[in-house]
Amino acid sequence: MTVEQAADDYIAYIQMENRAKKAVVKYRGVLALFVEYLERNRATRLGQVTASHLDRYRAERKAIKHQKTVYCEGVSVKQLFNWAKRRKLVADNPLTDVKLNKPPLEPKAGPARGERPAGRGRGVVPRPARGAGVHRYAVRRTPEAVAGGRRPDRRVGSYRVALIPFGSGRRNRLCLL
Helix, strand or coil: CCCHHHHHHHHHHHHHCCHHHHHHHHHHHHHHHHHHHHHCCCCEEEEHCHHHHHHHHHHHHHCCCCCEEEEEHCCCCCCHHHHHHCCCCCCCCCCCCCCCCCHHHHHHHHCCCCEEEEECCEEECCCCCCCCCCCCCCCCECCHHHHCCCCCEECCCCCCEEEEEECEEEEEEEECC
C-alpha cells in the first residue's frame, strides 16, 4: 500500500472518530507534505519508509519552520504509522524507535500593566483611567442606586467597581475605579 493511500485512509478514520475540523485539516496538510517529500525521495510504499526518512524530513522542515511546528508534524507522521501498524498495513512500525524531543516552552508576553483580559476570545481590553466615566462592562437595573446619584462601591472579581447613573432611565453601568 502506498503512503498516500494510507494517509487518505487515516484522514477518513480520524473524521469518523469525530475529531475537530481544524485537526483534520492540520493532519491533511502535514501528511500531504510528508507524502510529497517521500515521492521526491522515491519512497512511495509504507514498507519503504525508514526512520532516516523522517529525520531528513524534519531537518528539511526545521530550516524553514519553527521547532514546535516541526515537532507537531513529526508526531502526526508517527501517529499515521502507529495507526498503520494497528491496522496491519505494515509488518512493523519503522518509526517506533524515533524519539521526538518536545521543544521547551517559550513564555509569551501577557497583558501589559494596566490592562486586563476581556474574557474568553476577546483579546485584551485596556483598563480605563480612574474616574474615566461610564464604560460598558455590565448592566444592572437598580433604581435605588440611581436615586440621589449614589455610587456604592463593590468588588467584582479582583476589580473595585461602582454603579454609575446612566441617562434618564433606570439602567446603571458598572465602572472600574
